[in-house]
Amino acid sequence: MTLPSETRDFHQTGANRRPSPSQPSVAILLCTFNGARFLAEQIDSILMQTHTNWVIHASDDGSCDSTVKLLEAYQKSVGPDRLRLYQGPQLGFAQNFISLIKNNSIEADYFAFSDQDDIWHPTKLEKGLKKLQKIDHSNPALYCTRVRLIDTEQRCVGFSPLRKNTPSFENALVQSLAGANTMLINQSARTLMAAIPDNTPVVAHDWLAYLLVTASAGQVIYDSTPSLDYRQHEGNLIGNRTGLSANFHRIKRFVTGDFSIWNDMNSEILDSMLGYMPTQNHTLFSDFKALRTAGLVKRTRLFFKVGLYRQGPLENLLLILALVFKKI
Structure with a gap:
């Protein structure tokens, strides 16, 4: 060719x-x-x-x-x-x-x-x-x-x-x-x-x-x-949506539980990489895993202790909702 x-x-x-x-x-x-x-x-x-x-x-x-x-x-x-x-x-x-x-x-x-x-x-x-x-x-x-x-x-x-x-x-x-x-x-x-x-x-x-x-x-x-x-085209495996389309898909991922599944996958990898983490991040990760399965009060306390955040106001609002509904 x-x-x-x-x-x-x-x-x-x-x-x-x-x-x-x-x-x-x-x-x-x-x-x-x-x-x-x-x-x-x-x-x-x-x-x-x-x-x-x-x-x-x-x-x-x-x-x-x-x-x-x-x-x-x-x-x-x-x-x-x-x-x-x-x-x-x-x-x-x-x-x-x-x-x-x-x-x-x-x-x-x-x-x-x-x-x-x-x-x-x-x-x-x-x-x-x-x-x-x-x-x-x-x-x-x-x-x-x-x-x-x-x-x-x-x-x-x-x-x-x-x-x-x-x-x-x-x-x-x-x-x-x-x-x-x-x-x-x-x-x-x-x-x-x-x-x-x-x-x-x-x-x-x-x-x-x-x-x-x-x-x-x-x-x-x-x-x-x-x-x-x-x-941006119809064949993109992962697109970069903007505007209302982007917001809809972000909300959908939280509601359907995709976000939680992704965190399961990432946590499995991090569990295998503990030897590369300094003590502070090891503790942070342990608290993150604990908050994902804890009751609402403890979950909220650990959330603010860990200091999780996403980029942007809407993203952080979705994160708070995920915290409340145990979707992290």
């Missing part, structure tokens, strides 16, 4: 950008599933990054469209040293990403998650690396950003919610902070994520990254400036 004609010139420009050995290395973890429609634009935006020392590790989860042929065409063009292909476990998007995180053959200084249908801004990697390189490598660290929302024609239709509250374990226990497609993590954070037990159910890899980094007293940097265009 040849590259799409409309992206060939753009792609050739990016393909000529060879990596600089003086730059820190980045493993870009790209997971695909029937994503041929927009995949070329995603890869082209990676090729045009101002930071050039990267390798794309693409794991396809059993696509039946032309996704694999497109990946193979790009690999032939840029070389297998720049684009490596893997077969995913076919257990859903989260487990596909986890399979790359756990793959010991993938080595780098930093790791970035990539969806199959976004458009990265040219300085995405460069800006994140400038922030993370200031942090001690032994300390787990995560950089994430807001996103600009676009439609199928690349028209801006809004932005993801602005996170105004400080990132913390108290927030991570009840909410993810940003999309994984914006995230860049260091080697210590990758080691944490790779340490979760095999075949453990994962709600989402972005929430997992935020949860584990904060649980281990690592550092999270949230940048309010968008780093990519996040495409």
